[in-house]
Amino acid sequence: MESMHSNIRPIIHLREASKDDASVIVELIRELAYYERAPKEVTITETELIDDGFGEQPLFKVILAETESKIVGMALWYFAYSTWKGKVLYLEDIIVKKDFRGMGIGSLLFNELILLAAKHRAKRMQWQVLNWNEPAIRFYQKYGANLSSEWLNGSLTEEQILNLKNIIQPL
Numbered sequence: 524m525e526s527m528h529s530n531i532r533p534i535i536h537l538r539e540a541s542k543d544d545a546s547v548i549v550e551l552i553r554e555l556a557y558y559e560r561a562p563k564e565v566t567i568t569e570t571e572l573i574d575d576g577f578g579e580q581p582l583f584k585v586i587l588a589e590t591e592s593k594i595v596g597m598a599l600w601y602f603a604y605s606t607w608k609g610k611v612l613y614l615e616d617i618i619v620k621k622d623f624r625g626m627g628i629g630s631l632l633f634n635e636l637i638l639l640a641a642k643h644r645a646k647r648m649q650w651q652v653l654n655w656n657e658p659a660i661r662f663y664q665k666y667g668a669n670l671s672s673e674w675l676n677g678s679l680t681e682e683q684i685l686n687l688k689n690i691i692q693p694l
Contacts, residue, residue, distance in 0.1 A: 532626055532627070533590040533591070533595075533623070533626065534590060534591075535588050535589070535590050535595070535626075535627075535628055535631055536588070536589055536590070537586055537587065537588055537631060537632070537635055538586070538587055538589065539584065539585070539586060539587070540576075540584075540585035540586070540587050540597070541577065542573045542576075542577035544585070544587060544594065545569040545572045545573050545577075546569055547587075547594045548572060548585060548597060548599075549565075549567060549568070549569055549572060551594070551596070551597050551618045551620070552565055552567060552616075552618070553565050554618060554620065554621070555616060555618045558621075559653060559656075582601060583599055583600065583601040583615065584599070584600055584601065585597050585598070585599050585600075586598045586600070586632060586635055586636070588619070588628045588631060588632055590623075595619065595620045595623040595628060596617070596618060596619035596620060596623060596628045596629065596632060597616075597617070597618050597632070598614060598616070598617045598618075598632040598633070598635070598636055599614075599615040599616050599618075600612060600613060600614050600615060600636055600639075601613055601615065602643070602645070603649070605646065605647060608646040608647050609645075609646040610643065610644065610645045610646055611645055611646065611647045611648070611649050612636060612639060612640040612643065612645040612647075612648045612649070613648075613649050613650065614633075614636055614648065614649070614650035615650075617629050617632050617633060619632075629662060630662075633662075633666070636648065650663075651676065652670065654672075
């Protein structure tokens with residue numbers, strides 16, 4: 524079923540998020556988690572988001588997409604570093620509210636990140652996409668993106684980190 528908004532193209536403005544946007548950012552994150560079939564995985568709080576992203580040394584940046592003062596999407600990104608290449612702009616997530624998908628908002632956000640990567644002379648722009656998320660895969664393929672099945676994702680949960688901390692001997 525197509526969205527009733529499919530023929531309407533709202534005027535979208537992009538802006539950098541501020542700490543006052545934390546609640547809507549968390550709301551968008553929860554919407555993404557629901558879409559990705561993992562709603563119970565979201566543990567981030569507004570306070571953590573504010574502390575981590577809007578303090579003296581922010582760990583990430585957020586670009587918001589809004590229309591008529593309503594936030595309808597976002598891109599959360601940060602700089603990482605490649606030992607082989609140098610500076611990397613890492614896209615953590617692009618999120619567009621369900622009723623506003625298919626209107627080019629994701630493209631506006633992605634294009635803005637490409638421009639930021641170029642402006643900051645990033646050697647690479649990088650992100651992950653779930654292997655079942657066909658709409659996202661097609662979106663990135665339109666840009667000629669390299670999608671690799673060669674690399675495996677590794678991670679440790681907070682619980683694992685705390686457990687390991689107790690058994691690792693400091694130098």
